[in-house]
Amino acid sequence: xxxxxxxxxxxxxxxxxxxxxxxxxxxxxxxxxxxxxxxxxxxxxxxxxxxxxxxxxxxxxxxxxxxxxxxxxxxxxxxxxxxxxxxxxxxxxxxxxxxxxxxxxxxxxxxxxxxxxxxxxxxxxxxxxxxxxxxxxxxxxxxxxxxxxxxxxxxxxxxxxxxxxxxxxxxxxxxxxxxxxxxxxxxxxxxxxxxxxxxxxxxxxxxxxxxxxxxxxxxxxxxxxxxxxxxxxxxxxxxxxxxxxxxxxxxxxxxxxxxxxxxxxxxxxxxxxxx
Amino acid sequence: xxxxxxxxxxxxxxxxxxxxxxxxxxxxxxxxxxxxxxxxxxxxxxxxxxxxxxxxxxxxxxxxxxxxxxxxxxxxxxxxxxxxxxxxxxxxxxxxxxxxxxxxxxxxxxxxxxxxxxxxxxxxxxxxxxxxxxxxxxxxxxxxxxxxxxxxxxxxxxxxxxxxxxxxxxxxxxxxxxxxxxxxxxxxxxxxxxxxxxxxxxxxxxxxxxxxxxxxxxxxxxxxxxxxxxxxxxxxxxxxxxxxxxxxxxxxxxxxxxxxxxxxxxxxxxxxxxxxxxxxxxxxxxxxxxxxxxxxxxxxxxxxxxxx
Numbered sequence: 001x002x003x004x005x006x007x008x009x010x011x012x013x014x015x016x017x018x019x020x021x022x023x024x025x026x027x028x029x030x031x032x033x034x035x036x037x038x039x040x041x042x043x044x045x046x047x048x049x050x051x052x053x054x055x056x057x058x059x060x061x062x063x064x065x066x067x068x069x070x071x072x073x074x075x076x077x078x079x080x081x082x083x084x085x086x087x088x089x090x091x092x093x094x095x096x097x098x099x100x101x102x103x104x105x106x107x108x109x110x111x112x113x114x115x116x117x118x119x120x121x122x123x124x125x126x127x128x129x130x131x132x133x134x135x136x137x138x139x140x141x142x143x144x145x146x147x148x149x150x151x152x153x154x155x156x157x158x159x160x161x162x163x164x165x166x167x168x169x170x171x172x173x174x175x176x177x178x179x180x181x182x183x184x185x186x187x188x189x190x191x192x193x194x195x196x197x198x199x200x201x202x203x204x205x206x207x208x209x210x211x212x213x214x215x216x217x218x219x220x221x222x223x224x225x226x227x228x229x230x231x232x233x234x235x236x237x238x239x240x241x242x243x244x245x246x247x248x249x250x251x252x253x254x255x256x257x258x259x260x261x262x263x264x265x266x267x268x269x270x271x272x273x274x275x
Numbered sequence: 276x277x278x279x280x281x282x283x284x285x286x287x288x289x290x291x292x293x294x295x296x297x298x299x300x301x302x303x304x305x306x307x308x309x310x311x312x313x314x315x316x317x318x319x320x321x322x323x324x325x326x327x328x329x330x331x332x333x334x335x336x337x338x339x340x341x342x343x344x345x346x347x348x349x350x351x352x353x354x355x356x357x358x359x360x361x362x363x364x365x366x367x368x369x370x371x372x373x374x375x376x377x378x379x380x381x382x383x384x385x386x387x388x389x390x391x392x393x394x395x396x397x398x399x400x401x402x403x404x405x406x407x408x409x410x411x412x413x414x415x416x417x418x419x420x421x422x423x424x425x426x427x428x429x430x431x432x433x434x435x436x437x438x439x440x441x442x443x444x445x446x447x448x449x450x451x452x453x454x455x456x457x458x459x460x461x462x463x464x465x466x467x468x469x470x471x472x473x474x475x476x477x478x479x480x481x482x483x484x485x486x487x488x489x490x491x492x493x494x495x496x497x498x499x500x501x502x503x504x505x506x507x508x509x510x511x512x513x514x515x516x517x518x519x520x521x522x523x524x525x526x527x528x529x530x531x532x533x534x535x536x537x538x539x540x541x542x543x544x545x546x547x548x549x550x551x552x553x554x555x556x557x558x559x560x561x562x563x564x565x566x567x568x569x570x571x572x573x574x575x576x577x578x579x580x581x582x583x
Contacts, residue, residue: 113293116561118519128541129305205418209523212420228420236432246421254416
C-alpha cells in the first residue's frame with residue numbers, strides 16, 4: 001500500500017460500515033421484521049435459524065431485531081453526546097483561546113478539573129445520582145466529554161488568531177464575533193470533525209458499557225450493552241447472544257475508528273506519518 | 276529539573292481543590308431529598324432526622340462543605356450507610372486487588388505492544404507492519420464488555436484452563452488482565468509504530484548508521500530508546516485509568532476492586548461510599564498523571580528545558 005492510498009481505503013471502509021449501520025438504524029422497523037421486546041417463552045434460546053438469524057434470547061425475543069433496534073440507540077446517543085460536547089467545547093475553547101488572559105486561565109483550570117476524572121467513571125456516577133434515563137445518560141456523557149474538544153479548539157484558536165489573514169480581517173475592522181465565526185472556525189472544522197469521529201467510537205463503547213451495567217438506556221429500550229448483559233447469564237448455552245451484540249459494537253466502533261484515521265491524514269497533514 | 280517539578284506540583288493544587296468540590300457536590304446533585312431516596316417512603320420521621328444529622332445534611336451548605344474538607348484532612352471520608360464501616364477502610368481493603376489487576380494488564384500490554392510496534396515501525400508497509408496495523412485498529416475497537424465474555428467462553432467454559440471468575444490464585448488473574456491488556460496493547464502498538472517511523476528519519480539515526488553500526492544496534496539502541504518516550508505518556512495515562520478500577524472488567528470477573536465497590540455503592544444508594552470512591556479515584560488519577568509528566572520530562576530534556 002502506498003502512502004497516498006492508505007487514507008482513502010480507511011475512509012472508504014469506514015464510510016461503508018458507518019453508512020450501512022446508519023441505514024439499518026433508520027429503517028429498523030422494516031428490517032427487524034419482529035418486535036424486539038416481544039417475548040415468546042416457548043422459543044427461548046433457539047440457536048440461529050432462518051426465522052431467527054441470530055437466535056433468540058432467554059425470553060424468546062428475536063436477537064436480530066434487538067441488534068437492528070440497538071443500532072438506533074447507539075447512534076442516537078453517540079450522535080447527541082458528540083454534537084453537544086463538540087458544540088460546548090467549540091464555544092468554550094474559542095472563548096478561552098480568543099480572550100486569553102485570566103478568562104483563559106480560569107477556563108483552563110476548569111478543563112483540568114474535568115480532565116482529572118476518568119470520563120467513564122464520572123459519567124457513571126453522574127447517571128447514578130441523576131437517575132438512569134436516556135436524557136440523563138446524554139447529559140452525563142456530554143458534561144464529561146466537552147473538555148477534550150475545548151482543549152483542542154483552544155489550542156487551534158491560539159494558533160489561528162495570529163495568522164495573517166485573521167490579522168488582516170481584524171485590521172479591516174471585523175468585530176471579534178465575525179473574526180471567530182468567519183475566519184477562525186472554518187479552519188478548525190476539519191480537525192474538530194476528526195476528533196468528533198473518534199469521539200463517536202469512544203461514546204459508543206462507553207454507552208454500551210453503561211447500559212451493560214444497567215446505568216445506561218432504560219431496560220425497555222433494546223440496546224447492545226443490555227443484550228450483552230443478558231447474554232452473559234446464558235453464555236454457556238447461547239454464546240450467539242453475546243457474540244452478535246459484541247460484534248455489532250465492535251464493527252460500528254471499528255467503522256468510526258477507520259473513518260477517523262483516514263480523515264486525520266487528510267485534515268491534519270502535520271501528523272500524516274503517525275499511522 | 277526541580278523548577279519543573281515544583282511548577283507541575285503547584286498546578287496540582289487548584290485541580291485537587293476542584294476535584295474535592297465536585298465529589299462534595301455530587302451528592303447534592305441528587306434530585307429530591309437524598310434521605311428519602313436512601314430510606315424509602317415508609318421510614319419514620321425520627322429515622323429521617325437521625326440520618327440527616329449523621330450526614331450533616333441539616334447544616335447550611337457552607338458548613339457542610341467546611342466539615343467535609345476538615346474530615347478529608349484528617350483522613351475521614353465518612354461512613355458507609357449500609358455496613359457502617361469507615362469509607363477509607365473499605366477503599367483500603369479493595370485497592371490491592373485493583374492495583375494487582377492494573378499492573379498486570381499494563382505489563383502484559385507493554386510486552387505485546389512495544390516489540391510489535393517497534394517491528395512494524397522499523398519496516399513500514401511490510402507484512403509485519405500490515406498485520407500490526409490490523410491488530411492495532413481491531414484492538415482499539417474491542418470493548419471489554421465483548422472481549423471478556425469471549426475469553427471466558429473460550430478459555431474457561433470450553434477449554435477449562437482458567438477459573439470463570441473471582442479472585443483466587445494467579446490463574447484467576449490471567450483472563451481479566453488479558454481483557455484489559457489487548458485494547459491497551461493496540462494503543463501502545465500504534466503509538467510505538469508512529470514514533471518509530473518518526474525517529475528513524477532523524478539525523479542521529481543517519482549518524483549512527485554512517486558510524487557503521489549494525490542495523491540491530493541502530494534500531495535497538497538508538498531508535499527504540501527515543502521512540503519509547505511518547506509511550507511513557509500513554510502508558511502513564513492508561514495506568515491511571517486502570518488503577519481507578521475498571522468497573523466493567525471487575526464486574527464481569529467478580530473482581531473485588533474499587534470499580535465493583537463503587538458500582539455496588541451506587542446500586543445500594545450508599546452515597547458516602549460513592550463520594551469517597553469518586554474522590555479517591557480522581558486523586559489517584561491526578562497523581563499518576565503528575566508522575567507521568569515528571570517521567571516524561573525526565574526522559575525528554577527538551578520538555579523540561581522549554582518549560583523552565
